[in-house]
Amino acid sequence: xxxxxxxxxxxxxxxxxxxxxxxxxxxxxxxxxxxxxxxxxxxxxxxxxxxxxxxxxxxxxxxxxxxxxxxxxxxxxxxxxxxxxxxxxxxxxxxxxxxxxxxxxxxxxxxxxxxxxxxxxxxxxxxxxxxxxxxxxxxxxxxxxxxxxxxxxxxxxxxxxxxxxxxxxxxxxxxxxxxxxxxxxxxxxxxxxxxxxxxxxxxxxxxxxxxxxxxxxxxxxxxxxxxxxxxxxxxxxxxxxxxxxxxxxxxxxxxxxxxxxxxxxxxxxxxxxxxxxxxxxxxxxxxxxxxxxxxxxxxxxxxxxxxxxxxxxxxxxxxxxxxxxxxxxxxxxxxxxxxxxxxxxxxxxxxxxxxxxxxxxxxxxxxxxxxxxxxxxxxxxxxxxxxxxxxxxxxxxxxxxxxxxxxxxxxxxxxxxx
Amino acid sequence: xxxxxxxxxxxxxxxxxxxxxxxxxxxxxxxxxxxxxxxxxxxxxxxxxxxxxxxxxxxxxxxxxxxxxxxxxxxxxxxxxxxxxxxxxxxxxxxxxxxxxxxxxxxxxxxxxxxxxxxxxxxxxxxxxxxxxxxxxxxxxxxxxxxxxxxxxxxxxxx
Numbered sequence: 001x002x003x004x005x006x007x008x009x010x011x012x013x014x015x016x017x018x019x020x021x022x023x024x025x026x027x028x029x030x031x032x033x034x035x036x037x038x039x040x041x042x043x044x045x046x047x048x049x050x051x052x053x054x055x056x057x058x059x060x061x062x063x064x065x066x067x068x069x070x071x072x073x074x075x076x077x078x079x080x081x082x083x084x085x086x087x088x089x090x091x092x093x094x095x096x097x098x099x100x101x102x103x104x105x106x107x108x109x110x111x112x113x114x115x116x117x118x119x120x121x122x123x124x125x126x127x128x129x130x131x132x133x134x135x136x137x138x139x140x141x142x143x144x145x146x147x148x149x150x151x152x153x154x155x156x157x158x159x160x161x162x163x164x165x166x167x168x169x170x171x172x173x174x175x176x177x178x179x180x181x182x183x184x185x186x187x188x189x190x191x192x193x194x195x196x197x198x199x200x201x202x203x204x205x206x207x208x209x210x211x212x213x214x215x216x217x218x219x220x221x222x223x224x225x226x227x228x229x230x231x232x233x234x235x236x237x238x239x240x241x242x243x244x245x246x247x248x249x250x251x252x253x254x255x256x257x258x259x260x261x262x263x264x265x266x267x268x269x270x271x272x273x274x275x276x277x278x279x280x281x282x283x284x285x286x287x288x289x290x291x292x293x294x295x296x297x298x299x300x301x302x303x304x305x306x307x308x309x310x311x312x313x314x315x316x317x318x319x320x321x322x323x324x325x326x327x328x329x330x331x332x333x334x335x336x337x338x339x340x341x342x343x344x345x346x347x348x349x350x351x352x353x354x355x356x357x358x359x360x361x362x363x364x365x366x367x368x369x370x371x372x373x374x375x376x377x378x379x380x381x382x383x384x385x386x387x388x389x390x391x392x393x394x395x396x397x398x399x400x401x402x403x404x405x406x407x408x409x410x411x412x413x414x415x416x417x418x
Numbered sequence: 419x420x421x422x423x424x425x426x427x428x429x430x431x432x433x434x435x436x437x438x439x440x441x442x443x444x445x446x447x448x449x450x451x452x453x454x455x456x457x458x459x460x461x462x463x464x465x466x467x468x469x470x471x472x473x474x475x476x477x478x479x480x481x482x483x484x485x486x487x488x489x490x491x492x493x494x495x496x497x498x499x500x501x502x503x504x505x506x507x508x509x510x511x512x513x514x515x516x517x518x519x520x521x522x523x524x525x526x527x528x529x530x531x532x533x534x535x536x537x538x539x540x541x542x543x544x545x546x547x548x549x550x551x552x553x554x555x556x557x558x559x560x561x562x563x564x565x566x567x568x569x570x571x572x573x574x575x576x577x
Contacts, residue, residue, distance in 0.1 A: 138484030187476035
């Protein structure tokens with residue numbers, strides 16, 4: 001019988017002919033990501049467990065991103081604990097100020113198609129963009145992996161999402177994944193893998209696929225996967241081997257559900273306060289006055305996102321009562337955006353450009369909002385209180401829509417902001 | 419043992435259980451006073467050891483923060499009963515030894531303040547004179563839980 005992509009990855013990992021959903025198996029971990037918020041807790045648990053060493057220092061990546069640069073004195077405690085842990089166990093893969101963990105894991109080449117990767121952040125699902133099995137775990141489990149190099153997992157069922165055709169002008173992969181989350185509901189893919197396929201998906205850049213894999217968790221998914229192709233190989237700087245090339249869903253594989261979309265049917269949408277699955281067409285929301293716009297995060301802070309925003313804002317000004325905050329996802333994105341004049345365009349339009357990192361997305365720094373304020377943001381969560389008080393309204397949107405809203409000072413569709 | 423119910427809504431996310439800004443506090447004892455702060459700031463004072471949290475669908479969705487089940491355990495919550503759980507919360511709870519169990523019917527029949535009693539091994543809840551069956555944990559997870567969580571379980575494997 002045929003297999004889905006995730007079944008192929010897990011079978012290959014454990015050296016089995018095949019696996020089926022519901023099987024509980026122990027996988028060999030190819031890479032782990034530890035983020036700054038969780039590092040002190042992971043280290044404490046690791047020491048409590050009493051392992052003499054890390055199972056494979058080269059497979060461990062420490063990334064400081066949520067707390068960089070420090071906004072409170074206590075933040076530095078996390079760096080110190082991380083630095084000491086890396087020193088003690090010989091971990092070389094340490095990023096102190098290079099950008100957001102999920103951006104760096106693929107950008108810096110830590111994840112390859114077919115790998116099994118775990119991180120202490122729920123958006124670890126992102127690495128499915130290159131055809132890896134990746135998901136978020138807690139700090140106790142991370143400590144156990146650091147000691148053993150293994151993790152038990154239940155093989156998930158797969159939901160196949162097929163999107164054929166060409167997306168309309170102004171519609172981004174963010175609009176696609178938001179619509180899908182709306183259709184599935186915030187728990188519609190719980191414990192399951194989302195497998196994306198179809199000609200519209202094939203046309204997408206790896207960055208666009210990253211946005212979709214990143215938000216799979218917002219439908220409850222355990223993971224999300226795309227078939228690795230030539231674009232993936234180029235992005236990862238590798239030649240695909242036979243196993244990696246085999247990572248497509250077989251025609252006789254068993255799927256829990258199949259959703260079929262025509263790309264031309266998509267339109268710009270927003271997730272309205274305060275649920276990620278409360279999806280409305282931007283057209284329905286037009287006219288709503290806003291206070292702030294945030295373009296950034298591991299969802300939409302990449303070069304193509306900043307370029308789209310710059311294209312919308314070129315020669316225009318951000319509305320004078322709106323603060324537009326732009327946060328590149330990584331140092332590399334920042335440098336490239338600077339080299340291409342994208343940052344200049346955004347700055348001339350009135351954007352506040354901040355250092356790479358998680359920034360406002362996790363509500364710790366760089367544009368915290370207060371009661372009654374409304375923000376249009378390109379990140380992945382609009383939960384109550386995420387970017388300030390619990391009386392802030394967060395609308396999630398694509399970079400194109402967000403940029404248009406910044407210029408208009410209210411919710412508008414891209415192209416209508418003038 | 420009987421305990422009081424604290425009931426919460428569907429899609430209850432981990433930011434509501436413990437908000438991001440408190441994750442910087444150095445331990446769960448400091449954090450636990452902020453549990454459910456956005457929804458019920460009095461919760462940490464009102465909840466007593468042995469009480470239960472009851473949720474709807476998708477309980478614990480959102481972030482991977484283990485501090486979410488962690489603060490509930492630190493407050494002495496006996497178990498979380500919900501119609502369904504988000505997977506990371508579920509795994510984390512088992513790993514730290516906080517019982518979690520799926521029960522489809524109970525949440526709609528009870529309110530905050532009602533009393534209930536859970537038998538985890540049998541997968542049965544008793545509340546308001548009724549008996550509700552729950553979905554028992556898979557044996558693998560029940561074993562981790564019985565041993566008191568993942569650390570105890572790992573220590574046992576080594577022994």
